[in-house]
Amino acid sequence: MATKQGSKSRISGLISYSRKPAAKSPSSSTTSSTKHFLENSMDGQSSPASSSARSKPQYFYSESVNLDTERSKENVTVTVRFRPLSPREIRQGEEIAWYADGETIVRNEHNPSIAYAYDRVFGPTTTTRHVYDVAAQHVVNGAMEGINGTIFAYGVTSSGKTHTMHGDQRSPGIIPLAVKDAFSIIQETPNREFLLRVSYLEIYNEIVNDLLNPAGQNLRIREDAQVLAYQLFTVFLYDYTLLFFSVLTSNTDTTILMAITFTFVLIPGYN
Ligand SMILES: Nc1ncnc2c1ncn2[C@@H]1O[C@H](COP(=O)(O)OP(=O)(O)OP(=O)(O)O)[C@@H](O)[C@H]1O
Numbered sequence: 001m002a003t004k005q006g007s008k009s010r011i012s013g014l015i016s017y018s019r020k021p022a023a024k025s026p027s028s029s030t031t032s033s034t035k036h037f038l039e040n041s042m043d044g045q046s047s048p049a050s051s052s053a054r055s056k057p058q059y060f061y062s063e064s065v066n067l068d069t070e071r072s073k074e075n076v077t078v079t080v081r082f083r084p085l086s087p088r089e090i091r092q093g094e095e096i097a098w099y100a101d102g103e104t105i106v107r108n109e110h111n112p113s114i115a116y117a118y119d120r121v122f123g124p125t126t127t128t129r130h131v132y133d134v135a136a137q138h139v140v141n142g143a144m145e146g147i148n149g150t151i152f153a154y155g156v157t158s159s160g161k162t163h164t165m166h167g168d169q170r171s172p173g174i175i176p177l178a179v180k181d182a183f184s185i186i187q188e189t190p191n192r193e194f195l196l197r198v199s200y201l202e203i204y205n206e207i208v209n210d211l212l213n214p215a216g217q218n219l220r221i222r223e224d225a226q227v228l229a230y231q232l233f234t235v236f237l238y239d240y241t242l243l244f245f246s247v248l249t250s251n252t253d254t255t256i257l258m259a260i261t262f263t264f265v266l267i268p269g270y271n
Pocket of ligand 1: 012082083086124156157159160162164
């Protein structure tokens with residue numbers, strides 16, 4: 001019998017946000033994709049991927065949605081990724097309590113009447129490359145055209161956030177895939193100039209630490225459109241290799257991170 005904790009910890013979520021700067025798109029607005037959910041709770045059980053974006057238990061009622069169609073209407077998409085049970089979890093006899101039913105529904109193994117809908121649900125065999133292609137690449141492409149974008153992973157400890165966002169050499173995460181795409185687009189756009197600026201921070205127990213600068217601990221947050229935190233280290237990226245050098249040599253204990261923010265700022269120039 002799966003423990004509730006065991007089943008919850010296999011699920012992480014990805015929120016993608018893409019919005020044109022107000023000056024360029026006065027009609028654009030920040031909307032969320034929560035319209036596929038009902039507000040009423042039947043038993044008060046938490047969603048398997050509950051977050052601030054889904055603070056209440058909500059119950060599925062809609063037909064499956066096409067992410068591509070929805071993406072054109074919505075600025076925010078919420079996706080869910082299941083990771084496989086680890087060998088240790090299998091040894092301990094943990095079982096799957098939540099599972100992906102098709103591409104948009106998460107269902108409860110023990111109570112079929114409980115189901116939640118998301119913009120997209122990725123099962124345990126899905127590759128990070130596929131997650132990136134479906135849920136993140138459009139944000140990167142938009143950023144290269146001047147549209148502000150955020151890709152945010154959330155989930156309890158050991159749910160797979162680092163695996164999805166950071167990855168490793170064998171299975172690169174969303175961050176290296178995004179920067180690689182950014183460089184490909186830069187190469188394919190010789191008539192424009194780009195400036196790629198990177199900072200990398202963690203928020204752990206509400207303390208902000210700079211992951212590119214070991215001296216940058218307990219930084220103060222700034223409410224500034226341009227800068228996230230005081231004295232946050234910024235590097236200018238000239239090629240893709242430098243990104244790997246910066247990230248892989250950073251002083252990161254991923255097992256204790258509550259949140260990592262990796263920001264790259266693109267400043268397109270015009271000839
Ligand atoms: N999709 C996946 N496929 C295979 N293994 C995965 C997958 N997602 C995560 N894992 C493995 O599960 C373990 C926990 O994942 P990870 O470290 O990414 O979790 P986390 O959410 O970042 O945890 P924490 O918040 O504690 O840092 C790791 O050993 C990771 O390699």
